[in-house]
Amino acid sequence: MDVVSPELNSLLPDEIMDTEAIEDVPHSQPEATTVQSEASDDTSVPMETDTPVASEHLSLFSDAASTEHTRALTTSTATDCTFSISSGSQIPISISSSSSPHLNFKSVLTATTTATKTTDSVSVTDCTVSTIGLQKLTAPFTISPANHQIILNKVASSQATEAAKSAGAPPQVIKHEGQKLLVTAIGKPGQPIVLQLPHTGGKPGVSQTSGDAKSQAPQFKVVTIGGRSELKQVMGSPGNQVTTLQAQQLKAVQIAKKTPVSSTAPIKFIITKTVSSKGLSPQTTVSPVIAGRVLTQNSAVMPQRTITLTETHNTSLQSIPGKKIAISPLKTPSKNLKPVQSVAVGGVAGSQFKTIIPLAHQPNVQQIQVPGSRFHYVRLVTATTASSSGQPSGPSTSSIQTAKPMVVSTGAVRMSVPIVQAQTMKQVAPKPLTSAAQVVTTTQTQQRLIMPATPLPQIQPNFTNLPPGTVLAPAPGGGNVGYAVVPAQYVTQLQQSPFVTLASTGFTAAPGIQTQARLPLNGLSTAETTSRPRKPCNCTKSQCLKLYCDCFANGEFCNNCNCNNCFNNLEHETERLKAIKTCLDRNPEAFKPKIGKGKEGESDRRHSKGCNCKRSGCLKNYCECYEAKIMCSSICKCNGCKNFEESPERKTLMHLADAAEVRVQQQTAAKTKLSSQISDLLMRTTPVISSGSGRLPYTFVTKEVLEATCECLLEQAKKAEQTHQPQAEAERVILEEFGHCLMRIISSAGKAKADCASINC
DNA sequence: GAGTTTGAAACT
DNA sequence: CAGTTTCAAACTC
Incomplete structure (x- = not known):
């Protein structure tokens, strides 16, 4: 289910999410079952955000203030359907057939109503929220009037009710827990909620599969009706229009693919998906969220806050008091996806980066990227549970989706994070968490990702300025949870290098699979960081x-x-x-970049500490300022500095350097071009002269011949240079010479062939 | 490639 | 904090 498309993500209002609400999300229930897409493999995890996979544990949060407004969260799809919940009326849950997939829930504030037909979850396969498709509702459909909780459950679950109650008034929760769809209105009492899944009606009766991302751009609307007296029409076919009875002022915001979205109200949504609720540690304060996107808000009041839509399974998340933790999602277009999980810690003024990690179905590895740090922090979480629904345990080969570039919004800065194409990975039994490392091996590239899981020296993280290398403390009570510090480049290095092998023994729990995305590093693009x-x-x-x-x-x-x-x-x-x-x-700043932004009025870039050069005049690479191609600043303590703007020595040096660079570039270009031309000529001449029997002509291009040819060409080039011929003319002369050389080679070949033929005759 | 110079990092 | 030592890169020959 594509909750928010990447394009749309960038357009989302920053206020749309509230990470604080994450902690309010009721933990997924341990017994919650995983609902998978019809089209999904048993082993695949419905993580698609484009495709309507879903069976998500869907949670919508909204702060109290935002409940005054109504939002529609929409993802475009070929099949729109409407799922509306409104208060003030009886609850006839009408779920039509797939061709007319219109869910209409009308909540009653006073009664618990048994629906006659519904779904285990709202299926996106055909106007759904889940991928299971429409199914008969055999269970009570309950509505808690106190806090606008609407529980769809085959088996009326007290747990669900409790979870709903625990949500309380503040958060708005639509929660699908296994067989349950829990809808909690967090707004004021009496405020209706409309969940709308508009149906386009364009393809009635066509059942879509979750694996078809293109054809399934499901529109999924969640509309909460606040206390205002305005109701805007929600998109959808007329027959599938949402029914809202007491909507007063309804502000529908459609969040659809490639559809600009505007929103001003501070409503915040968190859509949560739970595949497996097992393993949530008591310390878990971040609720699992659905595979989707990273939504970041940045308001004047609050520091950067990152809202993430992602998927968790049996994974505990690092909770940092006072800090926002967002779980980054990854847009996963393929049905054979691996969950993506990311933890970004915000709160500092610097740039924030989010690490997007496609995770295994049982992600016992989490990666945390700390702003300002070039390290990725990988948390290893003990896999204490068996595979969830249909997921085979043990080592397995899983294909991992090709991740799409996604937009990550980090406060005022939105970054497009290119996610490298994930590779099919073969999972190797990782080490026991008490041992040194966990090994993940890919079959395609023979890579192993090794992350020590040993409880490492306890270095308390400072999440506001966590230096690289800081080891995250194991979660309380989680003796088998450790953190490894992995440099940001580790990903690249591992991808480039062959095996990095560590002894691995008996990791009995289901191992985690991890691929890593290449991430921006210190503001540099991926290409910059990886190609540098x-x-x-x-x-x-x-x-x-x-x-x-x-x-x-x-x-x-x-x-x-x-x-x-x-x-x-x-x-x-x-x-x-x-x-x-x-x-x-x-030095707590030891791993921070030395080149930072200077004071106002000074150069944009300057050395953070300044140099201390004594003898180099700051015009040699001994000088860190000069090496960084920046001028010395007022904080430098250098002697005899010549690395300043007006310095004639510096200008001369720079001029020479520029000239040299230009020359190198030209030479390189000329070489490349000439080489290409030579290759082209050889390719073209070969068939002509290779006709007939005997040795092929190119076999006559021996090393000696080649060297001689090159000398001839170089000689021509020199001549052209000495006579100051234009480049075009020089190239012409060189090519002409090359033609002559070739003719001589061909002639020699022909002679040799003739001689050979005469001998044979 | 070996030796020297240099300045940052580390040490006292 | 200052002086000294260590270190590895930059540089020279």
Whole structure:
């Protein structure tokens, strides 16, 4: 189910989500069953956001103030249907056939009504919320008038009722827990709720499958009717129009794919999906949310807050008091998806990055990206439960979806996070959590993701300024929960490098699968971070565990380096963590970028500490300012600095450097072009001269011939340069020469062939 | 490639 | 905080 499309996500009002409400989400019930899409594999997790998968644990939150307004949360789809819940009337739950999928729930504030027909969940397969499709309702359909809780349940569950009650007045919850669809109105008493799933009617009777993302752009509307006296029409076919009886002022906001959305009211939605509610630790304060998107709000009152739509299974989430934790979703177009989970910790003024991690069906690995940190924090969660519905346990090969670029909104900055194409991964039994690492191996790329799960030295995280390398403390009571500190580049390194092997023994629980998305790093785009060449270090004495080592200082593991006795790797994660801690003790800013934004009036970029050069004049790469191609600033303590704006030495140097760079570029371009032309000529001439029997002509292009040819070409190039010929003319001359060379080669080949033929004759 | 220079990091 | 040492990169030959 595409709750919010990426395009739309960027258009969503920041106020649409409230992370605070996350903590108010009732925890999913342990016995909740996983409802899967009809079209989904048994092993697949209905994580699609484009496709109407669903069976979600759907939770809508709204703060009290926002209940005055009504919103419609809509995702476009080929089949629209209407699911409306309104107060003030009896509850005839009318669910038509698939061709006329119109759900109309009218709540009664005073009674519990048994519906005659409904669904286990609202199916998106055909105007649904869940993928199960329309089914007979054999169970009571209850409505709690006190807090506008509407419970659809085959078996009237007190648990659901309690969960609904626990939601209380503040949050608005539409919750599907296994067989239950719990709708809780969080608004004021008497305020109707309309859940609308408009039906386009364009394809009546056509049942869509969850796997068809294109054809299923389900419109899903959730409309809460506030206390105002305005009702706006909700989209949908006339026959499927939502019925709202007491809507006074209804503000319908359609959130549809490629549909601009405007909203001003501070209503906030969190849509929650629960696949497996097991394993939620008592400390869990973040409710599972549906696979969807990251919605971020940034208001003047509150710091950056990130609302995330994602999916959790039996995973505990890190709770940080006073901080907002958002679980990032990933738009997953394919039905064979892996859940994506991300934890972003906000609260600092700096840029925030969210780590999107397609997770296994049983994600016992969580990744936390801390703003300002170049490290990814991976939390390993003990998989204590068996696979949920239909998910085979044990090592398995699962295909992971190709993730689409998604828009992540981080406060005022919205970033498009390119998610690399996930790869089919083969899950390898990870290590016991008491041992050193967890191993995840991919079959396609032979990669292993190793994350130590050992309770590491307890370094208390500072989430407002968590330095890289900080180890997240295990969750209270979670003895088997550990955190590994993984550099941001770790992902890339692992993807690039072959095996990183650690001994792995008996991890009996269902292992987690993790793929990682390439993420923006320190404001750099993915391409910048991944394509940026990093010099291999040559450390010999520091074990690459001191800031002398550039790899370590950059928060990277050593990879393809020339270092000796390197400890900057996963095999020495413990030592590495200690070293990180030591560095941070010494300087909490040790891992922060040295080049930051300068004061007002100064250059945009400047060294955070300034240089201390004595002899280089700050015009050599010894100087960190010069190396970063920035000028020295007032905070530098350098002597004889020549690295300032008006410095003639600097200008000369820069001019020379520019000239050299241009020259290199031109040479490279010329080489490439010439090489291409040569290849092209060879390709074209080969068939002509290769006709007939005998040796193919290109076999005559021996190394010696090649060198001679190149010398000829270079000679022509030199001549052209000396005579100051234009580039076009130079190229012409060179090509001409190349043609001559080729002719000589062909002639020689022909001669040889003739000689050979005469000999044979 | 070896040796030197340099300045940041680490240490006292 | 200042002085010294260590270290690895930058640079020179």
